Amino acid sequence: KNEVEQSPQNLTAQEGEFITINCSYSVGISALHWLQQHPGGGIVSLFMLSSGKKKHGRLIATINIQEKHSSLHITASHPRDSAVYICAGRGQSSGDKLTFGTGTRLAVRP
Amino acid sequence: DAMVIQNPRYQVTQFGKPVTLSCSQTLNHNVMYWYQQKSSQAPKLLFHYYDKDFNNEADTPDNFQSRRPNTSFCFLDIRSPGLGDAAMYLCATSRGYGQEQLFFGSGTQLSVL
Numbered sequence: 446k447n448e449v450e451q452s453p454q455n456l457t458a459q460e461g462e463f464i465t466i467n468c469s470y471s472v473g474i475s476a477l478h479w480l481q482q483h484p485g486g487g488i489v490s491l492f493m494l495s496s497g498k499k500k501h502g503r504l505i506a507t508i509n510i511q512e513k514h515s516s517l518h519i520t521a522s523h524p525r526d527s528a529v530y531i532c533a534g535r536g537q538s539s540g541d542k543l544t545f546g547t548g549t550r551l552a553v554r555p
Numbered sequence: 556d557a558m559v560i561q562n563p564r565y566q567v568t569q570f571g572k573p574v575t576l577s578c579s580q581t582l583n584h585n586v587m588y589w590y591q592q593k594s595s596q597a598p599k600l601l602f603h604y605y606d607k608d609f610n611n612e613a614d615t616p617d618n619f620q621s622r623r624p625n626t627s628f629c630f631l632d633i634r635s636p637g638l639g640d641a642a643m644y645l646c647a648t649s650r651g652y653g654q655e656q657l658f659f660g661s662g663t664q665l666s667v668l
Contacts, residue, residue: 475652475653475654476653476655478657485664486661487561487661488647488659488662490658490659493655535653536653543600545597548597
């Protein structure tokens with residue numbers, strides 16, 4: 446069992462739909478990161494969370510420390526949101542290493 | 556403006572021919588990381604620096620070396636690339652450990668012929 450689990454693995458949505466990607470972790474972390482990676486591209490850091498909720502444009506990320514769970518929401522999804530979304534836990538039990546989730550491949554159709 | 560810059564974007568080398576990938580940052584961050592990412596896999600940490608302190612992952616092959624001559628630059632040297640070393644190499648920086656934001660470069664896609 447991975448220490449950081451994401452669901453779903455693959456997600457197809459219609460443009461305009463509200464999207465949720467979930468992340469559960471079993472390791473101690475100092476922060477949880479949500480990352481975006483386009484095909485063949487580098488990684489963009491979307492959020493770093495240690496508690497509560499953050500919002501940036503159409504993206505919202507939440508974390509529940511007690512339940513060891515985080516969600517990434519995309520409102521009014523657009524085809525340019527199509528990418529792989531990765532959650533990664535950082536630190537505490539792993540010597541500050543990032544423990545990556547399995548990734549969620551999102552395709553938004555026009 | 557890009558804050559973590561990796562060059563080149565694409566690198567082709569021959570089997571066994573040494574290759575160097577570079578990463579520079581304008582953020583004055585203390586920590587720099589090198590990750591290897593193979594197709595459809597999560598990135599794998601190769602090593603990282605906290606300032607000049609080098610931290611090697613236990614399972615990083617000896618074929619991989621790194622240099623950080625100053626705060627801004629970090630290099631990944633692959634002494635004798637094999638076909639299995641073909642991958643995306645990602646550089647990332649952070650001001651420090653713990654609850655600090657990570658900044659990634661756009662990566663270098665390495666092909667080994």
